[in-house]
């Protein structure tokens with residue numbers, strides 16, 4: 238089926254829309270990369286993280302000659318991908334021009350689809366956020382409804398800042414499930430009914446036909462956010478751990494997301510903590526997620542509170558209409574409730590024990606803890622830290638920092654904007670023989 242047929246259905250939120258798009262549609266016709274050569278790509282990557290580099294700096298940072306750098310820079314300026322800055326650097330008594338990504342070339346959108354929310358940020362190409370919106374939304378309502386809402390919201394945001402949908406050059410989307418990154422689809426996601434293998438890219442493309450769209454797991458996207466804008470700036474080897482409704486990790490290896498052979502690297506929520514324990518939604522017993530996630534903590538707390546161990550939590554439970562959350566446990570701990578303190582400490586230890594194994598295995602420079610449960614504060618962080626330090630090899634922890642996320646709830650959208658940027662400029666393969 239051609240793109241025209243698909244486009245003719247644009248914005249039909251009604252029946253038939255989903256089945257009109259075959260799940261195996263080739264992605265190529267939906268990819269809108271900006272093609273450059275290898276040296277130009279290196280220049281873009283350098284300028285992106287270190288704005289204000291001169292041609293001389295670029296020669297120093299790469300293995301290219303001054304002539305090569307000069308012609309690439311001129312070419313990138315001609316294509317309007319980069320611009321010369323007004324300010325100049327003085328080096329050796331000479332004025333040197335510096336360069337930046339051309340923010341005005343177009344827009345990037347970062348979309349963070351959570352279990353119960355949609356977060357969107359629109360940025361210029363220099364990744365300066367121009368507008369940001371968040372709305373409650375239930376991901377379990379399925380892809381037709383949610384992607385329709387995401388696309389109309391993004392369209393209205395773009396128009397609000399005086400642009401059109403054609404100005405959107407890149408879109409990064411984070412989703413709360415396992416993603417086949419090459420194909421841009423989610424595979425058997427536990428909390429996303431109806432999304433299995435759904436053609437997300439093809440669907441969103443109908444609203445934003447010029448945009449290059451990339452889909453990834455939400456935790457990977459948050460890890461990218463930390464790497465480019467949070468506490469992980471400049472860190473080469475990092476693990477980002479999200480503790481919320483579920484538990485997962487994004488791995489940054491040598492400055493890039495490590496996805497593994499089929500894209501599910503970092504799914505630490507289902508690492509076994511104990512052979513007994515509650516049955517996890519994956520079917521196994523004693524997974525980390527079934528013991529230390531937000532809902533699991535609340536369940537353990539409620540069980541003990543009902544046995545008379547915490548009048549405070551029992552009061553909160555009744556006041557919330559027979560519901561208890563990790564937030565209530567945080568409240569209890571701040572009020573000095575022993576059960577709440579104990580639950581947080583235990584959960585921190587369980588997370589820390591698993592992280593200790595990862596530290597021994599991967600030897601990261603930093604572990605960043607994010608997600609809703611990280612609001613439980615320093616008690617959680619210190620319990621995680623103690624467990625990691627106790628169980629990891631001294632050499633592995635010598636240069637290890639364990640910190641909370643520096644950008645909190647922004648990690649998802651900022652990461653998604655950067656994901657979009659990462660995949661916008663692609664090295665031309667024309668003329669390369671024997672590849673594949």
Ligand SMILES: [Zn+2]
Pocket residue numbers: 506507517518519520521524526527
């Ligand atoms: Zn499990």
